[in-house]
Amino acid sequence: MQIVNIHxxxxxxxxxVDRAAKGESFIIAKAGKPLVKVVPIDQPASSQARRVGFMxxxxxxxxxxxxxxxxxxxxLFGVNT
Structure with missing residues (x-):
């Protein structure tokens, strides 16, 4: 896993962010000390995705x-036909 300095x-x-969105995680470090791990948000599997016409x-x-x-x-609106 790649380590990237904060600067x-x-x-x-x-x-x-583009790389993380494509599934590549990385760590952000400050002065060589790892601070955070950046990972993509889990996307629903294609079977769980909402679809048009499901009902x-x-x-x-x-x-x-x-x-x-x-x-x-x-x-209600006082319209006479």
Whole structure:
């Protein structure tokens, strides 16, 4: 595992963060003494990732969905049709 001094870490923070995000851990040291270990945040496995359409077929939307409650809304706002 690579050890980076704190001055170098400040200078190259962007590059180091990119490397850590790709899975490469490293240690930041001050005066040769290790201070912190930088590791990537665990990402969910592809099977755990959220996906579009995961509830497909589990419910249905009524045909009059866009008109539901229309009369009540008109009464609340004083609209006469």
């Amino acid at each position: 170098n870490a400040k200078t190259n923070l962007s590059r180091l 497909a077929g589990q419910f249905s939307v009524p045909d009059d969905f866009d008109r539901m409650g229309g009369e009540e809304i008109e009464q």
